[in-house]
Amino acid sequence: MRISQLSEAAGLPVGTVKFYLRTGLLPAGRSINATQAAYDESHLGRLRLIRALIEVGRLSVAEIQSVLSAIDNPEQTTIDGLQAVHQVSTLKGRSPAEADVAVARELVAGLGWATDDDSPHLEGLARALSALASVGEPPTPTRLRVYAEAASHVARNDVDWVFDSPEDTQVERALVSAVLWEALLSSLRRLAAENQAARRRSGVPAPRMSVPSA
Amino acid sequence: MRISQLSEAAGLPVGTVKFYLRTGLLPAGRSINATQAAYDESHLGRLRLIRALIEVGRLSVAEIQSVLSAIDNPEQTTIDGLQAVHQVSTLKGRSPAEADVAVARELVAGLGWATDDDSPHLEGLARALSALASVGEPPTPTRLRVYAEAASHVARNDVDWVFDSPEDTQVERALVSAVLWEALLSSLRRLAAENQAARRRSGVPAPRMSVPSA
Numbered sequence: 001m002r003i004s005q006l007s008e009a010a011g012l013p014v015g016t017v018k019f020y021l022r023t024g025l026l027p028a029g030r031s032i033n034a035t036q037a038a039y040d041e042s043h044l045g046r047l048r049l050i051r052a053l054i055e056v057g058r059l060s061v062a063e064i065q066s067v068l069s070a071i072d073n074p075e076q077t078t079i080d081g082l083q084a085v086h087q088v089s090t091l092k093g094r095s096p097a098e099a100d101v102a103v104a105r106e107l108v109a110g111l112g113w114a115t116d117d118d119s120p121h122l123e124g125l126a127r128a129l130s131a132l133a134s135v136g137e138p139p140t141p142t143r144l145r146v147y148a149e150a151a152s153h154v155a156r157n158d159v160d161w162v163f164d165s166p167e168d169t170q171v172e173r174a175l176v177s178a179v180l181w182e183a184l185l186s187s188l189r190r191l192a193a194e195n196q197a198a199r200r201r202s203g204v205p206a207p208r209m210s211v212p213s214a
Numbered sequence: 215m216r217i218s219q220l221s222e223a224a225g226l227p228v229g230t231v232k233f234y235l236r237t238g239l240l241p242a243g244r245s246i247n248a249t250q251a252a253y254d255e256s257h258l259g260r261l262r263l264i265r266a267l268i269e270v271g272r273l274s275v276a277e278i279q280s281v282l283s284a285i286d287n288p289e290q291t292t293i294d295g296l297q298a299v300h301q302v303s304t305l306k307g308r309s310p311a312e313a314d315v316a317v318a319r320e321l322v323a324g325l326g327w328a329t330d331d332d333s334p335h336l337e338g339l340a341r342a343l344s345a346l347a348s349v350g351e352p353p354t355p356t357r358l359r360v361y362a363e364a365a366s367h368v369a370r371n372d373v374d375w376v377f378d379s380p381e382d383t384q385v386e387r388a389l390v391s392a393v394l395w396e397a398l399l400s401s402l403r404r405l406a407a408e409n410q411a412a413r414r415r416s417g418v419p420a421p422r423m424s425v426p427s428a
Contacts, residue, residue, distance in 0.1 A: 045349070045350060048348040048349050048350075051345075051348070052345035052346075052348055052349050055307060055308060055341070055345065056307065056342055056345040057345075089404065090404075091400060091401060093269060093270065094269060108405055113405060113408070113409035114408075114409050114412040114413060115405050115408040115409055115412070116408060119404075119408055121401050121404040121405045121408070122405070124397070124400065124401035124404070125398065125401035125402065125405060127270050127397070127401075128270055128395075128397040128401055129398070131265075131266035131269065131271075131394050131397070132266075132390070132394050132395075134262045134265070134266055135259070135263045135390060135394070136259060136262075137387070137394075139398070142371075143371055143375065146367060146368060146371045147368055147371075147395070147399055147402055148406070149367060150364035150365070150367045150368045150399070151364070151402035151403040151405070151406040152406045152409070152410070153360060153363060153364045153367070154360060154361055154364045154403060154406075155403055155406035155407040155409070155410045156406075156410050157356075157361075158407055159407055159410040159411050159414055160414075161357065163411075163414060173351070176346070176349060176351055177407075178404070178407075180345050180346050180351075181342075181346075182400065182403070183338070183341070183342040183345070184339065184342035184346070184353070184361060185361055185364070185365060185399075185403070186305060186396065187305060187335050187336075187338035187339035187342055188339065188361055188362055188365035189365040189368060189369055189372075189396070189399070190303065190304075190333075190335040190338070190392070191322055191327060191329050191333060191335045191336070191339060191365070192327065192362070192365040192366045192368075192369035192370075193369040193372055193373055193391075193392075194327070194328075194329040194330060194333055194335070195327035195328050195329055195366070196366070196369045196370050196372070196373040197373050197377075198328040198329070199328060200373055200374075200377060202328075
């Protein structure tokens with residue numbers, strides 16, 4: 001299809017499609033002549049992925065560039081691609097104090113989780129723990145455990161979903177999982193809280209969930 | 215204490231503290247004379263909350279204004295305050311198509327959750343579901359169920375944590391839960407995925423978590 005048809009199929013202005021071509025987010029089409037190119041379903045799929053990452057995942061164009069170039073580069077291994085997803089899904093922020101990172105590392109070790117010693121996500125955890133302590137609400141062990149159980153429950157499913165798929169789709173699935181399923185979890189958590197609050201008000205408790213430790 | 219001591223205790227420049235005073239995020243101190251005021255621990259606590267909401271929660275000054283004014287206004291009830299937290303924690307974005315919201319509403323009803331018919335969080339769920347479908351990865355019922363179980367597991371704990379506290383702290387706890395515990399869950403999910411991936415590579419599966427339905 002031509003660029004005008006591609007833009008119509010994706011529901012995007014031609015100018016936006018051209019911007020994605022210029023920035024390399026969208027691979028070039030097959031040249032037909034000096035001024036025209038043909039696009040196929042793979043281009044349409046890519047445009048939909050870009051829009052989902054921007055609109056729901058709130059990723060920047062630079063972040064999407066870094067992760068898509070890992071997907072597109074035939075020299076890169078799946079491991080490289082997963083690493084790029086890992087980086088792009090790292091929560092950004094001020095570097096936490098080393099003492100806060102040590103607390104986060106200890107917490108993760110206490111859960112029996114095998115994570116990278118220098119995982120960038122330890123910084124995000126350290127920031128959250130330190131923020132909670134600073135507002136006078138340091139997490140109780142019980143509440144941390146409930147959160148760790150929930151995180152483990154979804155993560156097991158995430159990892160199986162990514163690695164049980166064919167190797168050439170694993171990086172894209174890891175990206176979708178890290179970004180779009182994250183947004184889905186946030187919305188579900190808010191709706192679940194509405195449900196629990198409504199049940200509390202009406203005096204009808206929901207069955208307490210018993211989750212064996214991770 | 216004087217503003218210079220307050221700023222030192224909070225680890226913030228005096229100019230920043232003055233900005234929070236001007237914008238009303240920080241209540242005025244007790245006037246000592248025409249140019250000086252005294253501040254106490256409550257001001258320090260408020261500064262720490264503001265910093266946590268900005269640095270970890272990524273809230274804007276306008277969002278913090280709207281929720282703190284609900285906390286500070288003695289005319290407002292706890293319900294008003296909780297409503298303000300609800301609004302500020304709503305995921306922003308383009309309005310989804312009505313058909314997508316209908317799918318989200320149906321999903322929530324299928325889970326047996328009692329939520330508001332016009333809950334703003336249904337829009338966030340609709341956007342996430344529609345984004346997943348658009349990239350060719352519509353959620354399977356199993357995966358949705360795992361996510362709903364995890365959301366329900368943390369939400370039950372959240373709601374108890376908020377409503378089992380004295381009424382004058384409930385709004386602040388709801389805010390801390392919606393914003394700071396959200397950041398904590400994101401980091402834990404990423405670290406749990408590292409753990410699950412490491413176990414998968416080493417061939418030592420983590421115990422599968424069996425969560426009874428919510």
